Amino acid sequence: MTALADVGLYPELQKYGAADMSACFSCGTCTAICPLSENDATFPRRMIRYAQVGMKDALLSSKELWSCFHCGECSESCPTDADPGEFMAAARRYAIASYDRTGIARLIYLQPALGTLFAVLLAAFFAVFMYAGRGPQSTESLAIFTFIPAELIHDTGIVVMILVLLAGLAGVARMARAIGRREGVGWRSVFGDRAALARSGRALWSSLGRESLGQVRYRRECASEAQTVAWYRRRWFVHAVTIWGFLGLLFATGLDYGLAILGIKETGTPVPIWYPVRLLGTVAGLMLVYGTTVMIIDRVRAANRSVARSAPADWTLLALLWITGLTGFGLELALYLPEPPAWGYWVFLLHVAIAMELVLLAPFMKLAHAVYRPVALFFVALAREPREGAPETNG
Ligand code: SF4
Ligand code: SF4
Numbered sequence: 001m002t003a004l005a006d007v008g009l010y011p012e013l014q015k016y017g018a019a020d021m022s023a024c025f026s027c028g029t030c031t032a033i034c035p036l037s038e039n040d041a042t043f044p045r046r047m048i049r050y051a052q053v054g055m056k057d058a059l060l061s062s063k064e065l066w067s068c069f070h071c072g073e074c075s076e077s078c079p080t081d082a083d084p085g086e087f088m089a090a091a092r093r094y095a096i097a098s099y100d101r102t103g104i105a106r107l108i109y110l111q112p113a114l115g116t117l118f119a120v121l122l123a124a125f126f127a128v129f130m131y132a133g134r135g136p137q138s139t140e141s142l143a144i145f146t147f148i149p150a151e152l153i154h155d156t157g158i159v160v161m162i163l164v165l166l167a168g169l170a171g172v173a174r175m176a177r178a179i180g181r182r183e184g185v186g187w188r189s190v191f192g193d194r195a196a197l198a199r200s201g202r203a204l205w206s207s208l209g210r211e212s213l214g215q216v217r218y219r220r221e222c223a224s225e226a227q228t229v230a231w232y233r234r235r236w237f238v239h240a241v242t243i244w245g246f247l248g249l250l251f252a253t254g255l256d257y258g259l260a261i262l263g264i265k266e267t268g269t270p271v272p273i274w275y276p277v278r279l280l281g282t283v284a285g286l287m288l289v290y291g292t293t294v295m296i297i298d299r300v301r302a303a304n305r306s307v308a309r310s311a312p313a314d315w316t317l318l319a320l321l322w323i324t325g326l327t328g329f330g331l332e333l334a335l336y337l338p339e340p341p342a343w344g345y346w347v348f349l350l351h352v353a354i355a356m357e358l359v360l361l362a363p364f365m366k367l368a369h370a371v372y373r374p375v376a377l378f379f380v381a382l383a384r385e386p387r388e389g390a391p392e393t394n395g
Contacts, residue, residue, distance in 0.1 A: 005054035013051050015110055016097070017090035017311055019083035024048050030074035030084045036067050036217070044068060044084050047091060060095055061178035063383075066369070066376035068092075069218045071235065072305030086309060093311070096368050099171035105364040112312035119316050119357065126353035129156070142340035144331070144348045145268035153352060154257070160360050168363035172371055179379050189382075199385040207377035212370075215240045233294065235306065242291030243370070246321065248284025249328070252277055273336065282332065289325035292318055317365050320358045327351035 010021065030044055037043045043064055050059040059065070068088040075085040097105040108115035133152045137143075145153075180186060190200045210216045218236040231237060255277050259265040271278050296318050299307045327350050334344030362368060 006056040007054050009054045009056045009059070010051050013087070013090050013094055016093040017309065018051070018087045019081070021048055021051055021082055021087060023080035024052070024078075024082040024084070025080065027079060029077050029079060033077045034074050035071070036069075044074060044088055048082070048084060048087060051087070051091070057178070058182075059091060060098055060175075061182040063179050063183070063376045063379040065091055065095060066373045067380060069236075070306045071218075072308070075305050085306060092369060092372075093313070093366070095175070096171070096364070096366075096372065099174045099372075100167065100364055101170065102167060102364070104167075104361075105368075108313050108316070108361075108364055109311065116312065116316060119320070119361065122360070123353050123357045126156075126356045127349055130349055130352055137342065137345050139340065139342075141270070142335055142344045143268070144335075144345065147345045148349060148352060150260075150267040156356065157359075160356055164359055164363055168368065168371060171363055171368070172375055175372060176375055176379075179376060183379055183383060185379060185382060199382060203378050203381035203385060206381035207374045211377050212374045213243070215243075235304070238291050238294045238298075241287045242295065242321070245284045245287030245289075245291055245325070248280060249288060249324075252281035252284060255280070270335070281328070285325050285328045285332070288321060289329065292322040292325060296322060313365060317367055320354055320361070323354045324351065324358055327354065 013021075024045075026045055026049070028041075028045060031037045031041060034044060047059060047062060047065060049055075050062070065088065068085070070085055070089050072085045075083045078084055093109050097109055100106070104118075107118065130148050130152065134148060135146045137147050189196055191197060211218075215236050218239065256265075256267060259277065260267045265271070265277075273279070273282070295307075298304065299310045299314065299318070302308045327347050330347040331344060331351055334341050334347060337344075358367075362370075
């Protein structure tokens with residue numbers, strides 16, 4: 001790999017939230033303390049070195065960048081207050097903005113006022129767009145899909161998903177290609193033969209199943225708080241509950257549409273609270289609201305080193321997740337009240353507008369790490385798999 005020094009990298013990373021990395025004198029304390037450094041005596045120091053000497057390509061193609069859970073243990077121990085944990089978080093923000101070619105991620109991270117205005121206007125756009133296609137508000141029952149037709153939500157949702165897939169997959173493909181080239185992993189190493197497929201299957205299970213959904217290493221290795229913090233307030237648990245809640249809501253929404261397509265249940269048909277899809281949505285919503293509420297409280301109180309500093313984009317994402325969960329519950333309450341309340345229609349409109357915005361902005365915000373991280377961890381897991389022959393060149 002040709003390494004060209006980018007003298008603008010270091011000041012650029014500071015714009016994304018990195019502390020004064022010139023204070024780092026490579027003492028290695030962060031490596032000694034980091035529960036993820038394992039046998040790698042250079043993690044996370046190597047990332048800081050890349051920034052110091054302007055090795056932009058090396059930084060962006062580092063699969064290890066996404067291993068870090070931002071537990072903050074290295075920052076607690078750094079003798080010069082270079083805050084390596086926050087550096088890693090800033091580098092990931094920088095990476096998300098670099099992989100995104102629309103400029104939206106950069107706007108959100110570097111221009112907080114404009115980014116917030118953009119988020120508010122986008123939510124307003126979705127609300128006005130849905131409202132323009134509204135139908136009558138029944139007073140006999142809370143007929144939310146007569147007020148905002150299911151077809152309108154469905155068609156708008158498909159357009160949003162296509163945009164998200166185009167923007168998101170382009171970014172992920174850029175990252176995967178960069179890491180793949182560096183690691184000497186190409187299509188043939190992943191899919192070439194049965195042995196390659198078996199290795200890839202194990203790496204996929206490790207990155208997606210154990211690490212991302214199961215949070216195994218986060219739970220076991222960033223466990224300094226295990227002695228002092230109740231299990232339901234520990235960072236890995238709150239993070240996991242938020243992920244599971246968000247995925248559960250996406251799954252319940254998809255399932256509801258699936259049942260409608262199969263002709264089993266029309267979207268919007270009243271069902272008892274224990275109906276499986278409704279129950280799944282309720283439990284998932286509870287998890288999302290619990291997780292995001294604890295995260296907001298911890299950030300407000302700067303409860304630990306990992307949340308000592310919050311970027312405006314952190315608040316925007318938490319606010320969108322929290323409002324989505326809370327309006328979902330408000331809607332559920334309205335649906336089961338004996339008298340249909342008129343406010344239920346407006347809560348529904350807000351819920352749909354914010355949920356659409358959340359999905360549309362996902363590739364440009366911290367939420368994108370939900371995809372970037374498993375892909376990078378796939379390469380980490382693949383590197384541990386024994387492989388015959390010399391590395392191939394990625395085409
Ligand atoms: S502990 Fe601080 S000074 Fe030491 S290598 Fe890590 S970041 Fe640099
Ligand atoms: S924040 Fe935690 S996981 Fe990340 S580099 Fe520091 S010690 Fe390691």
